[in-house]
Amino acid sequence: MMDTRFIPAAEPDSRRLMIVLHGLGDSLEGWLGWPQAMRLPWLNYLLVNAPEPYYGGFSWYDIQSGLGIERSRKMLFELLDGLTEFPAEQIVFFGFSQGCLLAIEVGARYPRRLAGIAGISGYAHEPEKLIQQFSPVARQQRFLITHGTQDPLIPIQMARKQIALLQKAGLQITWREFVKAHTIAGEEEVAVIREFVRGCYAVS
Numbered sequence: 001m002m003d004t005r006f007i008p009a010a011e012p013d014s015r016r017l018m019i020v021l022h023g024l025g026d027s028l029e030g031w032l033g034w035p036q037a038m039r040l041p042w043l044n045y046l047l048v049n050a051p052e053p054y055y056g057g058f059s060w061y062d063i064q065s066g067l068g069i070e071r072s073r074k075m076l077f078e079l080l081d082g083l084t085e086f087p088a089e090q091i092v093f094f095g096f097s098q099g100c101l102l103a104i105e106v107g108a109r110y111p112r113r114l115a116g117i118a119g120i121s122g123y124a125h126e127p128e129k130l131i132q133q134f135s136p137v138a139r140q141q142r143f144l145i146t147h148g149t150q151d152p153l154i155p156i157q158m159a160r161k162q163i164a165l166l167q168k169a170g171l172q173i174t175w176r177e178f179v180k181a182h183t184i185a186g187e188e189e190v191a192v193i194r195e196f197v198r199g200c201y202a203v204s
Contacts, residue, residue, distance in 0.1 A: 002048055002049065002075055002076075003048070003049040004028070004046055004047060004048050004049070005032075005046070005047045006044070006045070006046050006047075007032075007035050007044065007045040007046075007047065009042055009044045010041035010042075011041050014042045015044075015085070015087065016042055016043050016044060016086075016091075016092075016115070017043070017044045017045070017046060017083070017086040018038075018043055018044070018046070018091075018093075018094055019045075019046045019079075019080075019091060019092070019093050019094065020034055020045055020046065020047045020048065020094050020095070020099075021048055021050070021060070021076075021094065021096070021102050021103060022047075022048075022057075022058070022098075022099050023095075023097030023121075024057070024059055024060070024063060024097060024098045025054050025055050025056070025059070026057045026058070026096075027050075027058050028047035028048060028049050031047050034047075037187075037190050038190065038193070038197070039194065040194065040198070042201075043092075044086070046083075048076075048079070050072065050099075051068075051072060051075060052068060059098065060072045060098040060099065060101070061098065061101075069101070072102055073102060073105045073106065073109065076102060076105075077106070077110060080106070080112075088110075088112040088113065088114055089113055089114065089115055090201075091114050091115055092114065092116045092117070092118060092197055092200055093106050093107060093114060093118070094117075094118045094119065094193070095118075095120070095122065096120045096121060096122070096184070097120070097154070099119070099122070100119030100121060100122020100145070101122045101123055101124065103117050103119045103122070104124050104125075104130075104145070105130070107141045108130055108133075108134055108135065108138045108141070108171065109133060109135050109138070110135060111135045111136065113137045113140050113141060114141060115142075115201060116141070116142040116144070116199075117142065118143070118145075118196055119143075119146070120147075120189070121146070121147055121148060121153075121154060121183070121184075122145070122147075122154065122159075123158060124163070124166060127162045127165050127166055128165070130166070131169040134170075134171075138170075138171065139170040141171070141172065142172050142174075142196075142199075143171060143172060143173040143174065144173075144174045144176070144192070144196040145163055145173055145174070145175055146175075146176045146177070146192065146193070147159045147160075147175075147176075147177055147178070148177070148178055148179070148181055148182060148183070149177055149178070149179050149180070150179065150180060150181050151180070151181055151182045152181060153182045154182065156177065163175050174196065176189075
């Protein structure tokens with residue numbers, strides 16, 4: 001069972017949901033302000049802790065070997081399958097850094113179409129292998145991936161190359177670059193994510 005926290009939409013009876021995955025060493029506590037930053041009153045949020053303790057926070061996988069990615073992906077699949085009150089097509093998956101990698105994994109492999117997948121400052125794990133294992137609906141999914149031109153942890157050249165490979169294989173990825181390090185570029189970047197999410201639900 002994953003450790004989660006549900007933050008309900010300001011508007012009652014909404015069935016739209018964003019699942020939020022934190023980065024390495026962080027936790028869901030670090031994202032409690034995200035709903036306020038997004039300013040989408042019709043959106044529910046489910047903040048999720050990664051399964052492995054890591055220096056006061058949590059980790060989705062080992063950053064050197066990638067060990068744990070498959071386990072975390074399976075746990076997120078089970079989480080999605082258990083959200084019976086939220087239809088898959090009403091769920092946006094969002095992640096930062098390690099959470100971005102898992103969001104890409106879920107978007108490319110989950111067998112049901114989601115509302116959308118958004119990720120910040122991440123990368124794809126073994127993209128050539130991932131392409132071979134796309135789900136039947138992978139090319140119908142909508143992705144937004146953003147990255148910093150000055151990221152010291154995940155060089156943008158590597159991320160660009162991976163995204164181009166996934167785009168060539170048919171993933172519908174919108175790619176946006178910001179002048180920033182391994183972080184979020186404030187309202188400028190949040191606004192891009194907000195507009196993407198609005199588009200996923202076709203609301204103004």
